[in-house]
Amino acid sequence: MKGLKKILTLVFFIVSIIGYSQNTQEIIYDLKKDLQSNPDEKKRAIIYSDLTWYYSNISIDSALVYGQKAINQSLKLGDSTIIAQAYGDVSTVYLKKGDYNQSLKYLKNVLAIRKAKNDVLGLAKVYSGIGLLYYNQNESDLSMKNYLIGLEYANRANDEKVIHNIKNAMSGLLVDLKDYKKALVYSQSAINYYEKINATATLCPMYINKGNIYLGLKDTLNALKMFEKGKQICNETGNKLFLAKALNNIGVIRVAQKKFEESKKVFDESKKSTENLNSDFMDFKMKLNDVEVLNRAEKFKESKVLLLQLKKYFEKQNGLDNLLLTYQYFIPVCSYLSEKDSVAFYQEKYLKLNQKINDSEVLKKTIELETKYQTAKKEKQLLEKDIQVKNKNNLIFSLVGISIFLFLLGLLIYRQQKLKNKQQEQEFQLKSAIAQIETQNQLQEQRLSISRDLHDNIGAQLTFVISSVDNLKHGNQITDNKIVNQLTKISDFTKSTIIDLRDTIWAMNSNEFSFEDLRSRIFNFIEKAKSAKEDVDFKFNVDESLQDLKFSSLIGINLYRTIQEAINNAVKYSDANEIIVDVKNGSNKIQIEIQDNGKGFDIENTEFGNGLYNMKKRVEEIDGTFEINSLIDRGTKIRFDIPKI
Numbered sequence: 001m002k003g004l005k006k007i008l009t010l011v012f013f014i015v016s017i018i019g020y021s022q023n024t025q026e027i028i029y030d031l032k033k034d035l036q037s038n039p040d041e042k043k044r045a046i047i048y049s050d051l052t053w054y055y056s057n058i059s060i061d062s063a064l065v066y067g068q069k070a071i072n073q074s075l076k077l078g079d080s081t082i083i084a085q086a087y088g089d090v091s092t093v094y095l096k097k098g099d100y101n102q103s104l105k106y107l108k109n110v111l112a113i114r115k116a117k118n119d120v121l122g123l124a125k126v127y128s129g130i131g132l133l134y135y136n137q138n139e140s141d142l143s144m145k146n147y148l149i150g151l152e153y154a155n156r157a158n159d160e161k162v163i164h165n166i167k168n169a170m171s172g173l174l175v176d177l178k179d180y181k182k183a184l185v186y187s188q189s190a191i192n193y194y195e196k197i198n199a200t201a202t203l204c205p206m207y208i209n210k211g212n213i214y215l216g217l218k219d220t221l222n223a224l225k226m227f228e229k230g231k232q233i234c235n236e237t238g239n240k241l242f243l244a245k246a247l248n249n250i251g252v253i254r255v256a257q258k259k260f261e262e263s264k265k266v267f268d269e270s271k272k273s274t275e276n277l278n279s280d281f282m283d284f285k286m287k288l289n290d291v292e293v294l295n296r297a298e299k300f301k302e303s304k305v306l307l308l309q310l311k312k313y314f315e316k317q318n319g320l321d322n323l324l325l326t327y328q329y330f331i332p333v334c335s336y337l338s339e340k341d342s343v344a345f346y347q348e349k350y351l352k353l354n355q356k357i358n359d360s361e362v363l364k365k366t367i368e369l370e371t372k373y374q375t376a377k378k379e380k381q382l383l384e385k386d387i388q389v390k391n392k393n394n395l396i397f398s399l400v401g402i403s404i405f406l407f408l409l410g411l412l413i414y415r416q417q418k419l420k421n422k423q424q425e426q427e428f429q430l431k432s433a434i435a436q437i438e439t440q441n442q443l444q445e446q447r448l449s450i451s452r453d454l455h456d457n458i459g460a461q462l463t464f465v466i467s468s469v470d471n472l473k474h475g476n477q478i479t480d481n482k483i484v485n486q487l488t489k490i491s492d493f494t495k496s497t498i499i500d501l502r503d504t505i506w507a508m509n510s511n512e513f514s515f516e517d518l519r520s521r522i523f524n525f526i527e528k529a530k531s532a533k534e535d536v537d538f539k540f541n542v543d544e545s546l547q548d549l550k551f552s553s554l555i556g557i558n559l560y561r562t563i564q565e566a567i568n569n570a571v572k573y574s575d576a577n578e579i580i581v582d583v584k585n586g587s588n589k590i591q592i593e594i595q596d597n598g599k600g601f602d603i604e605n606t607e608f609g610n611g612l613y614n615m616k617k618r619v620e621e622i623d624g625t626f627e628i629n630s631l632i633d634r635g636t637k638i639r640f641d642i643p644k645i
Contacts, residue, residue, distance in 0.1 A: 024054050024057055024058060024238035024239065024240075025058070025238055026238075027054050028051065028054050031050055031051050031054070032051070034047055035047055041076070042077060042082065044073055045073035045074045045076075045077055045082050045086070046082060046085070048066050048069040048070035048086070049070040049074070049082070049085050049089050051063075052064075052066045052086070052089040052090060052092075052093060053089045053092065055093075056092055056093045057096075057238070057239050057241045057242075058240050058241075060097050063093040063096075064093055064097075067086070067089060067090035067093055070085075070089065070090070071083075071086045071087065071090065073086075074086045080116070081113075081117075084109075084113040087106045087107075087109045088107070088110045088125075088126075091103045091104075091105075091107045091110065091129070095133070096241060098284075100133050100137060104133050107126060107129050107130055107133065110122075110126050111126045111127075111130070114126055120153050120157045121157040121159055121162065123150075123153045124150045124151070124152075124153035124154035124157060124159070124166070125150070125162060127146045127147075127150035127153065128146065128147060128150035128151075128154075128162070128165065128166045128169060129150075130146045131144070131145070131169070132169055134146060135173055138356075140176060140177075143173055144173060147169065147170050150162075151163065151166045151167070151170075160193060161193070164190040164194070165190070167189060167190055168189075168190035168206060168209060171184070171186040171187040171190075171209065172209065174186065175212065175216045180213055180217045183213050183216070184210070184213050184214075184217070187209060187210045190206060191203065200236070200237065201233065201237040201239065204230050204233040204234045204237060204239055204242050205242050205245075207226045207227070207233065208226065208227060208230040208242060208245055208246050208249065211224070211225075211227040211230065212249070214226060215253075220253060220256075223249075223253065224250065224253060227246050227249045228246075228250070230246045231243060231246035231247060234246055240273045243270075243273045244271075244273045244286075245270075247266050247269050247270035247273065248266075248267070248285070248289065250266050251263045251264075251267045251289060254266060255292060260296055264293055267286075267292075267293065270286065270289070271286045274286060284309075284310055284313045284314070284322075287306055288310065288322065288325060288326070288329075290306060291306055291307060291310070291329050294306065295329070295332065300333050300336045301337070303329070304330075304334070307326055307329055307333060310322075311323070311326050311327075311330075314326055323353060324354060327346050327350040328350055330342070330346035330349075331343055514547065514548060514549065514550050515542075515548070515549040515550075515551075516547050517556070518556050518560060519547075519583075521560055522560065522563055522564075522581070523540060525564055526538050526540050526581070529567060529571060532571070533571050536571065536576065536577055536578065536579055537577060537578045538579050538580075538581075539578070539579070539581065540581045541580070541582045541583065542583040543583060543584050545585045546583065549590075549644070554621075554622065555622045558618040558619070558621060559622075559642070561618055562592075562615045562618045562619055562640065563592065566615060566638045567579060567581070567594060568611075570594065570598065570636070573598075574596045574598025574599060574635070574636060575598045575599050576597050576598030576599075576635065577597065578597045579594070579595070580594070580595045580596075581593070581594050582595070586641065588643060588644055589641045589642060589643050590641065590642050590644060592640055592641070592642075593637060593638070593639045594637070594639075595635065596635050597634075597635040598636065599633060599635075600631045600632045600633060601630050602630075603628065603629070603630055612628065615638070615640075619640045624641055624642035624643070625640060625641050626638075626639075626640045
């Protein structure tokens, strides 16, 4: 578990420097598409380098192929910035492969380039990466030393992202020092920062790192929460490497809880996620889980064969934490196989390696390095503060003298400007008032002109149509009932059109009117509807508190037309014997309901006509909300709310 935590922390740092939120496979597809567009030499080198980085999370072999192409192309260009990027990405691939020596070799190449260019931010990243490599090899003091150098450069560059990356990486080392509380502070600070900038993919390894800290605090519940959260994000972003690590950690906890079936399922899922990754380190790391499964099945001979392979690999890689776990597994396996000499041998190996890893002098020296850095940082801050205070005092005295002079000068200018501003403001208000009056007069004249045209021209023409139809019907002794009925319909429709025209003219001739005006119009319409439908009981209820409410002609005509259309629909189609119109006064809106007790209809399977569509559109035009509810044989209710102005 401890070795997994180290590689998690190491890879997390490099992931967090770049970060991505798009799915890895989608990014790779887009990059390959860019390659096919025949880009220039510089862009081709950058694409190769990006492919190296993104392939490192799903296929180490592919990543190394593109990494070599990136190095060759960048060297051909001779651009040191692109060369450094290529070396850095290849270093990341070897890191994920578990080859720390090769990773460090490429990082040192990057370091030389950054130093030559005096790239402060680049140096911060490189030193931090070297610190993480040393950390993974249990060189705690060298790790802390490089962390602190990197942190110093990051502070000089004033780059919040890299500062939080380094602090989060340092939290892993603090866990080794048993300083879990400080580790949690560093980790949480980094998480807060990345949540703030919404860097989702970077949070994937970060939550796993925090889960490891909770394990150190023996808080298994919170550790599981963090691993599950990390697993979810890794799944979403296609990060197979860290998905495997999250699953592996969950499986280890399930083993400790003796939930063996569940742990086997999780381990299998973890192994599946690394099938195409081609990482030697992850392959051997997964085999430690296989040892656990074999031991539970009492297949100790197979377990020993596997342990010997693991021992050879981790000794070669100097993977001390994983080697320690391998020695620990050897002890019960050899015991079950009755190999007493081997039991004693691996017990001694385990104790010596454990002592080396937890060398108190090295850890003490590491703590002192961090403490000295923090002390020096505080002293520097205090010194800077003293200088700032002195400079501030000198500045204050100078400013006081200048301020007195400027105050007197400003007072004189202010008085003159105040008089000028007051005069300009009065002139502006006068001009605005005149312009507003002129605009209102023009609008009123236009409104009156349009209403006169409607009344004198269209109204007169419609009246002429009615007269002509009546003369045609009564003066020609027409006996065909179909023609008589058709002429009657034309006459009735024209009369209805004249009524609608008068309503429109009424609305146009008013800048604003009260709800009482609208109420009387609706009441008159309902009275006409009663005379046409004597078998229907109409009820019209209006909240008395709305009498003095005023609104524009646009709202008035839309309300009137909507209520009119709703009543017409109920009269024509519902077969109801009762229609109720309720107008209520809400806290900040007017609520209007038109309800009938008719036959209703199935809303889901009914295609709305123009009437319902127009009602909804009219209500929405005046910022209202419209809804209709209907049940077969239980009637229909139309409700719309409009805001008060």
